[in-house]
Amino acid sequence: MAPQSFSNKAPANRNLHQLGSSPHRSLQSLSCRHGSLMLLHFGKVPVLIASPAEAAREIMKKQDLIFSNRPQLSIPGRLFYNNRDMAFAPYGEYWRVALGKKCVDFLITLLISVDFLIEGIYKTPFAICFFLHISLSKPKMVSLSHFLAVLLSASVFFFFLQKWLRSNSPKPRGRLPPSPPRLPLIGNLHQLGSAPHRSLQSLSRRYGPLMLLHFGKVPVLIASSAEAAREIMKNQDLIFSNRPQLSIASRLFYNNRDVAFAPYGEHWRQSRSICVLHLLSSKRVQSYRCVREEETSLMVDKIRRLGASSKPVNLSDVMASLTNDVISRVALGRKYGLGSEFRKTFAEFGVLLGVVPLWEYIPCLSWTRRFDGLDKRVERVAKEIDKFLESVLQEHRVRERREDDGGELDFVDILLDFQRENASLTPIEDDTIKAIVLNMFGAGTDTTFTALEWAMAELIRNPETMKTLQNEVREVAGSKDEIYEQDLEKMPYLKAVMKESLRLHSPIPLLVPHELTQDTRVLGYDVASGTRVMINVWAISRDPSLWKYPEEFRPERFLGMSIDFRGLHFELTPFGAGRRGCPGITFAVAVDELALAKLVHKFDFRLPNRPKMKELDVSESSGITIHKKFPLIVVAAPLDC
């Protein structure tokens, strides 16, 4: 039975006019008339109003879990750094971690207050307002006098601490890149928000294409122009090719025995050349063509099945399964579906890879490790993944050779062969094999899926572009029922769509962080050895000085234009460039282009219950890889029906 709702004479705001200036009173009198559980509409937003204790118990106790999300409100969202607070954060991983670190949050609040104290309590009334706000909004947590006493003693402490730290830290040499003002201890961390690529883009508009920020104690160079990117990934590539040592990645990848997170050096050179020459060479990628053709055909069948009788289909799920299945088959020799134990553990692995514990930036908080439970979680996931990979290695060692029956070698086969053949020269250990295979999964699955998801989302939002692409694909296919890989060469518009989508939506907008290994000069600024480096390729590929109509999806711009994403043109580097550039470009593009061609060949798409395609929500998720925040749900009408 649905809760009681009622219509009224103001369809635009529905029930909004009934709230008055004391909504609690108005709602009380409405509930006397219409019942204790009511469904109202504030404009377009359905709102459940619960008035009796019984309903409150149901919502806040019995069904607490599913009622714990917060609606996303634009003003608190903006004021609380894209909901990075506790009160307005949506229910999920971030909120849980934030709550777990309650005491750390309190400390940060304290530090921010102390900063106001030191930097300008006598200069600006803002600091006073801030104290009043804290003490009034949390009266139970601390009384005003108590709070001020703590602040005062803390401020004296931090004032001397700051003086001491400044006197002990090396004096900056030369001309440093511009830096936004920072807070003690946390530096510029509070300026990152939940979409760092966007926050850094707006900071770079104020401070320039090369900025020096501080994440806690860690100096971070942010590059936001094509010129700066070229300097880092081409002209001075050698000294910018190290990776910072991140504790979680290091544990999960067998002490950095992988490629992506390995420090620049002999081990990285060996693993990378195995990847480039043996796993991801053009010839090898070509050899997996039948896997791609089979899996994309299965994807089409699946959409037909799920979308029968015009039922909406979760296209994001279907595309995620596709990339997962292709990489499972190519890397491990068979599929491990989304419901399997491996996939579940691997999903947690992905979440953990995106976490940087606060103490890595602020070493004096390393005591929080004992309480936040992160180390245990990482340990558990590392062990489960290792157990799984160990069993895959054993399975491969005992089974019949695949090439004898004409089957393709998978990555594990190739790596085991390499291990046997090079046992005396450059031996590779089992842990290195496991780390590389895991890297292929980690670096390849989510990114390839994300690129495909954004391309489909943009096509659905832009029906004209979709029509042009469908015409091209359907013309090349002619009377054939299937699209094959050789057909893709005759589809320049499809390739332009892929480029334009990667321009607007770089799946990894800040690349993987680099680290500088010797003092240098970039665009006239001095940068010290050990500085971490982030390149905001997302901002560069929307730079209005490089791109006309940078915010619009216009694949036509790439027709007859030589700019490509393979690392030669620094206006567009979604895969990075130079020594650390992505070695999986050919692999990823082969899967995405074929999938895209088959999707638009076989189906016409529309949004369920929404006539206007432009209304498709294109909000972004947060994390290292930026997905669509909400899955792509569509009605897919098969062409042959």
Ligand code: HEM
């Ligand atoms: C659309 C899909 C993909 C995108 C957007 C992408 C993007 C990237 C980016 C931005 C980097 C870091 C570059 C840097 O730090 O400068 C990277 C590195 C890497 N990618 Fe990809 N990637 C994709 C697909 C793949 C695939 C399919 C594989 C393998 C199967 C792969 C394997 C790797 C590896 C091993 C690295 C580390 C390279 C190193 O540190 O030497 N990627 N990728």
